[in-house]
Amino acid sequence: MRIIGFVGMPGSGKSVASDVAREMGIRVVVMGDVIRAEARRRGLEPTDANHGMVGDDLRRSEGEDAIAKRCLEGVSRDETIVVDGIRSIAEVEHFRSVADRFHLIEIFAPPDQRMRRIASRGRPDDSNCENISEAMERRDARELGWGMGEAIAAAEMRICNDCTLDEFRERIRAVLEELCRS
Numbered sequence: 001m002r003i004i005g006f007v008g009m010p011g012s013g014k015s016v017a018s019d020v021a022r023e024m025g026i027r028v029v030v031m032g033d034v035i036r037a038e039a040r041r042r043g044l045e046p047t048d049a050n051h052g053m054v055g056d057d058l059r060r061s062e063g064e065d066a067i068a069k070r071c072l073e074g075v076s077r078d079e080t081i082v083v084d085g086i087r088s089i090a091e092v093e094h095f096r097s098v099a100d101r102f103h104l105i106e107i108f109a110p111p112d113q114r115m116r117r118i119a120s121r122g123r124p125d126d127s128n129c130e131n132i133s134e135a136m137e138r139r140d141a142r143e144l145g146w147g148m149g150e151a152i153a154a155a156e157m158r159i160c161n162d163c164t165l166d167e168f169r170e171r172i173r174a175v176l177e178e179l180c181r182s
């Protein structure tokens with residue numbers, strides 16, 4: 001199994017990078033989907049607070065790598081997959097331990113660009129409060145508390161999303177083509 005993981009702060013462009021992977025025919029597993037599904041199973045509204053609580057609860061009750069383990073359910077050993085939304089070094093270590101090849105890519109965008117993206121994307125779990133800056137700071141702090149900083153530091157490469165959408169998509173495509181060849 002080859003796993004290509006995307007790590008990055010909220011609004012950095014991981015979803016766009018995953019869209020490029022899908023267009024290339026690479027299966028994408030979104031870690032946030034595990035949390036969203038668990039929140040639905042529990043009958044919770046799709047809010048940032050509820051998703052954060054579910055993520056905390058899963059990590060506390062099933063281990064720091066719980067979401068990573070759940071992500072791989074149903075993935076075959078001969079697949080190449082992209083994992084979107086790695087949040088901790090425990091998740092990185094889990095993926096490294098089960099993959100024949102594991103590549104970790106940080107998707108980076110400056111905070112002001114991330115804030116504009118989060119404010120405009122309209123996802124139900126993005127905060128609807130008037131001060132998007134405070135909401136982003138709370139979310140960043142929670143995710144950094146899960147160990148995202150360590151996961152980012154473990155990335156073997158960084159792709160900057162500080163350009164046009166077309167340029168970013170091309171950067172992602174080039175990296176994925178190279179990683180799938182190696």
